Amino acid sequence: MPKLLPAVRPLLLCLTALAATSGMALAEDTDTADLVARGRYLATAADCAACHTAPHGGTPFAGGYAIDTPLGQIFSTNITPSKTAGIGDYSEADFSRAVRDGVAKDGSHLYPAMPYTAYAKITDADMKALYAYFMNEVKPDDHKPQQTELPFPFSIRTSMAAWNLLFLDKTRFEPNPAKSAEWNRGAYLAEALTHCATCHTPRNGLMAEDGSQPLAGGAVGPWFAPNITSDKIAGIGDWSDEDLTQYLKTGNVPGKAQAAGPMAEAIEQSFQHLPDGDIKAIVTYLRDVPPVGSGDKKARDTFGEPSTEIEASLRGLPGQAPNENGFHVFSGSCAACHQPEGQGNLHYPSLFKNTATGGDRPDNLIATILYGLHRTVGENVAFMPAFGPDASYTDRLSDKDIADVSNYVLANYGNPAVKVSAADVAIIREGGEKPLIxxxxxxxxxxxxxxxxxxxxxxxxxxxxxxxxxxxxx
Ligand code: HEC
Ligand code: HEC
Ligand code: HEC
Incomplete structure (x- = not known):
């Protein structure tokens, strides 16, 4: 430093210090901006908005979305940084405890409808980023959503402490050094963030995931998330990488499968927004999931062919009663889109070579008829009307009509071994099979x-x- 008048020196030092702190502030700003950007991406991958936003234009993250569970409706909470209605006074530790341990700031236990059993695997660094995003970028909203009131004994939230002791694994994600970097990226995405297992892994009588058969297929309310292990018949082992990528990004692979219900929501809100590299990594991981077989002889995407054998189906297959009503419902309610031979066209999918009609369970066929299908990906909207309780009056079908048309579709285009009764339809209408508890x-x-x-x-x-x-x- 050149010689300076004694009076100027402190001033200069002061200025240098000022410059240094503002430089630091700048560095902190970019650090926070990076953290917030990472948090925004994580929130998308983990699909927080899907459950924490009320349908039909609710404020993002302000809660109030009703999750139909076999125990009753569970309402998501407001997770905007509102001090009165949301998580505005949550510290990072409080936030982390809610998201990964399932315990709210006031110490009450959350129901596992909030998928904390998967989020428990999220790393500390990523929790920091998620917290930064929610606190800095999400707009506070003071609306208090509807409270969850489950019937006794499920109203006792402390019972979840026992459940957690049995079923919550708090081990954070650790990369497996024996696998490639891409596999590990896919494993982290699939297991911790996108939580495929919360839907696709079967659950035991206490509603916990059955760790002995990961991704072997599980009920999600009235829907069924199929086996997506690498098994060639029961799983997705016969799908190409392109098929899987297209399904996860768009929800539609002609001649194979379409996504409805909760899978359509996951694609709409989360997967379509993920970078291609993430989808590729998830596919790499899926390929490596140990196969879980089912005893089926034929993969669910290989059944059926165009069929005009209306005569045969009207007469009934050997040993089967005629299904005239099924034919009439099909002609009146389905054929306009799916075509009289079930082959579909450019806009509507074929009903043969379709996983919803070729599987060994009819859940997704029945649920699609009852609840319809609505999926927006980019500019494209896939829409099938509902024929159940939300249908317009003229289109509403009874349980028997839905059973008849399902049997018609299964016998002509899908897996003819699967039969549907009006009682089966009633169970799906009521939200699916109730677990033991x-x-x-x-x-x-x-x-x-x-x-x-x-x-x-x-x-x-x-x-x-x-x-x-x-x-x-x-
Ligand atoms: C599958 C639906 C679902 C997803 C996905 C989901 N949540 Fe939740 N979350 C819920 C429900 C339902 C509750 C309330 C549970 C209860 O009342 O026991 C909840 C509660 C919470 C709470 C506790 C809030 C409070 O009032 O104390 C926080 C925090 C939270 N979620 C954050 C998140 C974040 C962050 C994500 C994404 C990483 C996320 N949630 C994804 C359903 C979900
Ligand atoms: C919220 C529940 C949910 C989550 C989360 C979820 N799925 Fe699904 N998935 C479903 C349901 C339900 C279906 C059946 C949809 C249908 O046929 O209309 C399905 C269908 C699929 C299919 C097509 C199977 C077939 O035979 O048609 C694939 C592949 C798939 N999911 C992969 C995944 C992967 C990979 C993840 C995680 C990255 C994931 N899913 C996350 C519920 C879910
Ligand atoms: C207005 C047109 C329309 C009508 C009427 C219609 N569908 Fe659909 N259907 C669609 C569309 C669109 C899709 C989804 C296409 C996509 O995902 O890209 C679909 C999908 C399906 C699927 C696959 C769902 C899944 O989860 O994989 C089945 C099964 C199905 N329809 C059966 C029926 C039956 C049975 C009827 C009559 C009761 C019917 N559809 C009536 C348009 C229609």
């Missing part, structure tokens, strides 16, 4: 004590088993 719920009061004993015994057994397993494998 729900069917047992009416017995809850007298069974509560017995239940507590069983839970304690289960926990003891599980802890013992966990402790033992290292020796068992040694």
């Amino acid at each position: 729900v069917r047992l719920a009416p017995l809850a009061a007298p069974a509560a004590i017995a239940g507590a004993v069983i839970v304690v015994a289960l926990i003891a057994w599980l802890l013992l088993r966990r402790r033992r397993s290292p020796q068992a494998t040694a």
Whole structure:
């Protein structure tokens, strides 16, 4: 430093310091901007908006979306940084505890309709980014959404503490060094963020994911998320990489599958916005998921062919009653779009070589007829009207009509071994098969004590088993 008058020196030092701090502030700004951008991307991949935004134009993240669960409706909460209605006074630690441990700031337990069992795998660095995004970019909204009120005994949120002890694995994602970087990127996306398993892994009687058969197919309310393991018949082992990529990005692979219900929502809100590299990584990961077979002889995307054998179906297949009503419902309600021979056209999918009609369960066929299909990807809107409770009066079909038309479609275009009764349709209309704990719920009061004993015994057994397993494998 050149010689300066003593009075000027402190001033200059002061100026230098000022320049340095403003430089630091600038660096901090870009750090925060990077963090917020990363958080925005993570929120999209993890599909937070899908559940935390009310349908039909609700404010993003202000909650109020009703999730139909076998226990009853669970309403999502307001996760905007509002101090009165949202998470405005959540610290990063509070936020992280809610998202990864399923415990709200006031200590109450969240229901696993919030997929914290998957988010538990999100890394600390990514939690920081998500928090930065919610606090800095999401607009606060003071609207208080409807409260969740489940019937007893599910109203007791503390029971989730026992459930978590049994089923919540708090291990964060760790890359597997034996696998490629792309596989690891796919594994992190699929397991922690996009949470494929919360829908595609079967659940046990206590509604927890069955870890012994990951992605082997699970019920999501009235819908069924099929087996997407690498098995060539029961899973997606016979799909090409291009098929899988196109399905995840658009939800439509002609001659194979269309996405309706919760899968359509995931594609619409999340997957279509992911970079191509992410989708490629997820596909790489899916290819490597251990196959889980089903005993089926034919893959669900290979059934059927164009059929005009109306005579045969009117007479009924050998040993089967005639299905005249099914034919009439099909001609009146379906054929205009899917064509009289079920082959579809440029705009409407064929009903043969279609996973919704070739599978070993009719859930998605019935649910699509009841609830229709609505999926917006980019500029393209796929729309099929609902014929269930939300249908316009003239189009509404009874359980028997839906059973008849399903049997007509299955016999002519899909898997003829699958049969649908009006009672099956009623179950899907009511939101799907109830898991064991729900069917047992009416017995809850007298069974509560017995239940507590069983839970304690289960926990003891599980802890013992966990402790033992290292020796068992040694
Ligand atoms: C599949 C639906 C679903 C998705 C996806 C989802 N949430 Fe939730 N979330 C819920 C529901 C439902 C609740 C309320 C649960 C309850 O009342 O027990 C909730 C509760 C919360 C809470 C607790 C809020 C409070 O009031 O204390 C936070 C925080 C939260 N979610 C953040 C997130 C973030 C961040 C994401 C994305 C990374 C996300 N959620 C994705 C359904 C979802
Ligand atoms: C919110 C629940 C949900 C999530 C999350 C979800 N899926 Fe799905 N998925 C479904 C449902 C339901 C279907 C059936 C849709 C239909 O046939 O209309 C489906 C269908 C599919 C299919 C087509 C299968 C077939 O035979 O038609 C593939 C492939 C698939 N999902 C992959 C994935 C992957 C990969 C992820 C994670 C990146 C994922 N899904 C996340 C619910 C979900
Ligand atoms: C107004 C036209 C229209 C009518 C009427 C219609 N559909 Fe559809 N259907 C569609 C469209 C559009 C799709 C989805 C295309 C896409 O995803 O790109 C679809 C998809 C389907 C699927 C595949 C769903 C899945 O989850 O994979 C089935 C099965 C189906 N329709 C059966 C029927 C049956 C049975 C009827 C009569 C009760 C019917 N459709 C009436 C337009 C129609």
